[in-house]
Amino acid sequence: MAVDEALLESAAENELCSLRWYRWDQPTISLGYFQKNETEEQNQTWKGLPRVRRLSGGGAILHHHELTYSFAIPASHPLSQFPPDLYLTIHQPVIDILATHDLQVAFRGVSFKAESEPFLCFGRGDERDLVYQGNKILGSAQRRRRGAIVQHGSLLLLTSEYAPHFPGLLNQYEQISLYQSQFLSRLAEEFSQAIAQAIQLPLESQKLTDEEFEQARQLEKEKYSRESWTSRKT
Template identity: 30%
Template sequence: MTALADREWRLITDEIRDGQTQMALEEIAAQTAIEDGVRTVRVYSWEPSTLSLGYRQDADTVDWEFCERNGIDVTRRQTGGGGIYHDRHADISYTIVAPADEVPGDLMDCYALFCEPILDAFERMGVDADFAGTEQSSIYEPSCYLRDINPAHDIVAPASAATRARKISGNAQYRQRDVVIQHGSLSYDREPARHVGAFDTELETETFTDRVTSIRQEGGIDREEAVETLSAALGDWCDAANGGWRDDELEDARELAARKYGTDPWVRNREVPDVPER
């Protein structure tokens, strides 16, 4: 438990939702933190399967025909980095939202703080995971899991394998209206054909499996237990009460998803619509 635990936090173990709604909910959670003083930690899953592009990622790196053929939606995150393939089985995602004046102003210090419950969750799962001890060079820049491995925010396993450790989690932050939002992807299982196929590249699937590992491979637990463990670690970290989205938050998220995260101008060109005040 951290010093953040003396504030009001809610833990949301969320329903499975489409990618554009998941991204919209993060913006709504940021507004709630600022306006109502309620901070959020949550664990969530994606359906249909979704490729989330990094903020500055070129849409031409996507194999749009592959995604359409395989029922993979495409949205764009507010955070940078490469694209990540998500689905309701292979990926487990989380979000932490807190006012910026309550957390370290230094980016690396904030990563260290916000990744504490993630590393704790891996330990509880029996996965030998930690921040990467050494950098690894990029294999394919448009893919988050195949980019360079950065000791500041990339988590690898088994950590004891040093330079042979493989990526198991990517984490990213952004600041919006005096609030910090961190989200991340934990690899529960590997879907190399879809991870690689979603991009316009000729990479072999072995390239992905050589760089990436998973909770299932390293810890051998089932997905439901992994989700429960991550939720418990996040909740214990900030002493969060079990909670859920308010009706007005869900309504605002649906509107924002339809106006922004689910639209071609945002997904393909980063064109941001005007956002009315609540």
């Protein structure tokens, strides 16, 4: 989370565009920026899982068998003027690449709201969500800062035992082996190439700059690792 905020700052200050794919080393709940940290009584299944708070909005995400991405874009890029279009611009290449692997994913097309908004993001429905066989497998949320935007998203790959009611993209028996292989690394690379083409910017693979690394480390220490940040009431 600290790295993603550092990349948003790079977009705002240095007009740098970045795309990052990553996975989590243990099941973790990330809370949306504006979301209340619900009590454990809400679902005992999640008791004891670590929690962090994202900079972007939306519902909580259970990061387990999934791929997370963050995309930061400066105010100078035309797409920053139309934030809703950014969801479509990032999600469409994901649809296209998955189709080449015989995974037919589509936009939901309609939004829905329950009387009581579900705690987890994958229980919510937005027209720009991606669905597979009627189930949500990718949702995204944004945060704007000085005209720059960071967009977070999660691609659900397999059902987690902590949220058994959300089917994953690779749940079918013949596809589970893909999760264990180099498929995910190749998939992230293919997504990156397609997204770079969609936003009309060249793709360059590189590490964090020294400035970004130092800023992320400071943010981790002073913000994201503090209980006051994760558990704050909004």
